[in-house]
Amino acid sequence: MSNLDIYMPILMLLLLGVLLVGITVVLISKVVRPHNPNPVKEQAYECGEDPVGSAWSLFNMRFYVTGLIFIIFDVESALMFPVVAVFKSMNEIGLGGLVLIELIIFITILVAGLAYCWRKGDLDWVKSYKMSEDSKEGTGIEND
Amino acid sequence: MMGLASYLIISTILFICGVIAILARKNIIAILLGLELILNASALNFVAYTRFLNNSIDGHIFSLFIIVIAAAEAAVALAIVLRFYQIRETVHIDDATQLQG
Amino acid sequence: MFDLTLFFISAVLTVIGAIMVITTKDLMHACIYLLASFLGMAGLYLTLGADFVAAIQLLVYVGGVVILMVFAVMLTGGPHAQKQNKFGMIKTALMGNIRTYTIGGLTAVVVLLMMVKLYISIFKNYTAGELPNYLPTVERIGKSLITDHVLAFEISSVLLLGALIGAAIIARPRKNRIN
């Protein structure tokens, strides 16, 4: 058994997920289900009113800001995983303090970013929205 | 079949795809997609060389940092794109004609 | 046997995904193809014995970057926004005029030549030796992150801090001004 065989169930499960949906939706249910479309059915459901415009319109920036902070944290945690994983073995040979200090420095810098965003209101769902009307104070960049 | 050559070819294809996306797509976000492809191609090269040429761990760490930097780059670049869009209401790259924003 | 299968599936997913990214018109679809390409890339990492890098590829790209891209597509007016520019001119999807095509073609030829030259030498000189076994990488990565590469490790957090603050400043909602 070569080493890569351990990844076999993952591939199987992913393929199973794809195939299950594909086969069921495309084949089986096509056989058994009814199919009689009409224009009203094919409208997007907006509580019975006719839809106005596409739904693919603009959304608020705050969604992006959330995603932005998320991805930074995601990457930081990705970097922390191996360090944290070796912490225990390092601790047993007496280097735990060193790893801990490195980790704490890392986390502190991370927290500084979080604190900045907190302070500037990026974490406030409602206030950051209001800020766009009120003032451009605290945005950091001045525009003409 | 699973030699160094095949990995290099795959990464070359990815790289060329990325370059084409950068050169030919007009939507800035599409260009960023191309950039991600290029970064992935280089990360793949690092890991492949590490496996086939020397068995140290440094290639993995390098690709790890490439992933980190790619994520940071994507975050900042997309923020710039969004800012640009808010000002110009377009993400067409040929509309980015002024340095001031 | 399975390693070949995994390699083949991953390679196909990666290459097809990448090609679809640059050919599809719909930006949202391009993001999905990019996702496919990333998944395939994770598979390729697995075949190279880089299990941790593969997992991080999943975590960061699939879970983070693609979602961010998709958000950005949504926030810039959806995938089909602005076929026209401000003056009502149709924007070209590709580069445009004969001059750019010429230079582009030239570039393609030169790049091709360069690749051929590079790869010929690589394939000629590289002989596959005894490949090492697949070893667990997490321990080794962790150890070198806290010893040899500790500076890079810490500096990367500064980089991310900078990215976070910079991007947050740029992306913060403000009063819109249209020039």
Add this chain to the structure above:
Amino acid sequence: MTDTIVSYLAKFGPFKDLLEFLTESYGANGPTLFAFLIFLVGVIIIVTILSTIGGLGTYAERKISADMQLRMGPNRVGPYGILQFLADGVKMLMKEDIVPKDVDRLLFFIAPMLALTGVFGTLAVIPFSSGFTLTDLNVGVVYLIGISSLVGLAIFLGGYASNSKWSMLGGMRGASQIISYEIPIVLSILAVVLLSGGLSFGVITRAQGGWPHEWFIFHNPFTFIGFFVLFIGSLAETNRAPFDLPEAESELVSGYHTEFTGMRFAFFALAEYIEVFVVCGVTAALFLGGYQVPFNLGGDTIWGQLLQLGAFFSKTLALYYFVIVIRWTLPRLRVDQLMTMCWKYLIPIALFNLVGAGVWMWLFKGKSLFVLLFKSGTAAAGIH
């Protein structure tokens, strides 16, 4: 060598014979074929069982809510209405598959697929027992987090593809909620990894013990808090009440799956219910000792494995019950409360926990609170 179901089963006589037979017949590919067969059977069994559990989950939900509200709940199909989920499934299969005019057809097809794929992908590393884990990857935890984030993407794409404003809102909310709550989850898991010293579920589970005081939840005060952070985050990650904003029926009709009908909707629902089971299982494995039974009863024998399965499932199902009770007890959060809770409470707490757990490990040489309180330091060396 990573523990898999294959390496476990290969110890037993019949399987050993099969392995030898395959090796003789197919040479070097024999073990792979052997693994393929066992994995295939294992995957099919596990998917079947979990789909059933997911289906039963809908039943349990209705029954428990009925109990809490002094109703009967489903009681027509089968004894006590236990086959209700099968009836629902058949109904779903028979429903018309309505694809609205303006949808993005590709994504409309891919979204449920991604949701199901993401959830199925996680099943590969769930530690049901020491032997019956499909594959115990070295990077199991990271893999699990990564692959399950496909669900968030699926929810967004589902909302996007529908081209309906309700769906779009639900999808946006869902995606941002899921990515936000991923952070506290990851940080809590990091604390557990720090205690156990490995990224695989096997290592993490083996670092704990059968008795409650050996579980990580009671290891130190920080993990005790970390458990709740993880649990709350998991609730949000699976869009369960009180975090069911993406599908808040009183606000957004039905959220991101407003436009999905028939089997497509069924797959979304199935994915959600299986995911609840998965996160409960993960929580149990990370904090509640997973499959560990006291005295390691039975050991590697098949009876021991069954005991371990029993331990794992009982812990997981207890959490599952708890999740359902929470859903019918708590009111839904507002969207700003949701974000505040995540970014201003859970994440700082989780970061603090991580550092605190590290300091605890460093100060007390990895001894748990119980050991420090009730046993001498020398006796403690044997535990970890």
Add this chain to the structure above:
Amino acid sequence: MDYTIANIAPIVLLPFLAFVIGSFTAKKFPKFTGIMVCVAIFGSFLLSARIFADFVFNQYSADYYIHKTFTWFDLGPTFKLNLGIYIDQMSAMLLLMVSGVGFLIHLFATYYMGEDKRYARYMIYMSLFTAGMLGVALSDNLLSFFMFWEVMGFCSYSLIGFYYEREAPGDASMKAFMTTRIGDVFFLFGLLIVWNVTTQVNGQGSFTFVDLYNVIANGGFDGQMLLGIPLATFAGLCFFMGTIGKSAQFPLQIWLPDAMQGPTPTSALIHAATMVAAGVYLSLRVYPVLEAGHLLVFVSYIGAITAFGAATMALVQTDIKAVLAYSTISQLGFMVLGVGVGNYNAAFMHLITHAVFKACLFLSSGSVIHSLHDHHTGGHVQEMPRMGGLRKKMPYTAFVMVICSLAISGVPFFSGFVSKDRILGEALIMGLKNPVYSLPMVLGFVAALLTAFYMFRMIFLTFYGAPRDQELFDHCHTEKFSFNRNLPLLILSLFTLGLWYSGSLTGQGLVKFPGVENKEWFQTLIEKPDAHHLAKFKNYKSQAWGKVDVKPAIDFSKSHYDPTHGLSAEEAHHAHTLHLYGAVGSIFIAFLGIFLAYLMYIRKSLNPGWWATTFSGWYQTLKNKYYFDHFYIDVLIKKVLFKFQDFIAWVDMGIWDRIFIDGWANVNNFFSYWARKFDDVVVDTIGVDGTGAGVRFFNLVLRTLQSGKIQFYFVVIFLVMASYLLTLRVA
């Protein structure tokens, strides 16, 4: 115990760090900042006390010293700057005094400034100041000495002008800063000379004291002349100008009285106890240079004139702090006189004793001022004519102040007597031996008389008699004992007793403890750096920072008190006799002064008003501080400097502008004519138009490239890069 960076550097760094941290916390946590500063200085005090204990309690002999250096920066073989520490008995005592007195003053400041709105800022300035002074005490070289000296200058500027809302403190701070700068400029000259001489002698420039001593011991100054003056004289003069500026000696004494505009603990710390002492300390450190430059007579004259002049001015002051300020100048004059008459030991002793009792006096006056609150103006009252009878209201302060006044007046059993009378006795010896010294001798004794008089004038006016401003008196609260108001005072006053400084209570052998007659530790331990002392620096080797002290090869023997001071028995007897006369005389003088004050202000049998009217001319002169301020401003600046300025302006406008600038313009005109010709023909026609044509031509080419389309640029970049890679030879 060894001296390493870990237990030396915190002495300076603790107050400095308190300053740094305090500057961040001052706004938000003023109370915390104040406590932190006090704790930091107490830490310095503990470390200093340990050094003191090492040096004084018999671990090291009298001429032992510790000198450790590290390289600050290294610019090649000839220019290498070392910094380091130099600790000998004198530094050890100074460290203990500065940190101890500084700590008590800080403690008092928490009381005095506690309600001020900029309390924390005040405390951190004080902290920085203390760091500077401790740095001066530890410096092994003149350069770092100068740097810390300037740190103190800055702090003194900030602290004098602490109430910058008012005009007077602002002016006073500016005045203090500018006046001391004059001395500092000369000090810098001195540094250059030292560098130059050490370069000549050792081949490598250095600022360290030991190198300076080394150079002097090896005769490095011999025969060196500058502008016809011996170089040693020049250097000594430069350093002594630093002393004059910093220690407010004649003729630069004008800044110190004005410096009383700062809060009273500032006055105590800076303008009485420590900073002004730094100037004297400089003189003591460079004493061999002064001696080599034959400057001691000059020094003694400056000191005596200062002592006498300031004392006379103090007679007529009505502001309680002004009296103390002039007395400070006067006492500094005594110290300088001590240096001048060659009684190195007594000068340093007076520095220490004066620091203690003057700090105590200032703090007591602060205590008085703080409790006298004028409800009409809303400010505190400093004028003595409005006081009187205050001993009933503040018994502790009155007691302490009387003790300290006794000390400063030179009453036996107090520290002032021990130190001052040794200076006066030496002056007496020198005056009788050498007629040149007779004027300093006389002035010194007169100044001592005046000192006793004006100090007790102040005491009587403040604490005795009937209250002259009943309303103010009634508003004054009765003093309650509090740890940060009275405790520092009491501790300081405890150390004004003479027995701490001398085994014989009086320092003159008049009254002795049984069995301790040889414990004149001050005289034993502080060695005058004369030729004998300097000899050990002849083969000096510097020692780098390390973990362990490397003791010098020469094993210094333990020193013991030499009652003959190295003189022959006959001379020693002579000297002792003269000292005895001097002591008796000065005791008499002290009591005479006190008695005069008693007559004038308690018995009122002598009317001060009569004296003031009779000698109104002198009175006005003294009131106006001998017209020094007028002289400097009206004469020196307005008449001389402005004239000089006019002259310079005339040179600039009349000569330089007219001849050089205008002449240059003419030359330019000439050349510009030809340049224009050249421009028209060669440049315009050929160059510009030709370039234009060229540009138009290249424009055609470049226009295609410069399209503004960024992706086109990318294509070009890729093309170029790929082409470049194509040309590379692949291994």
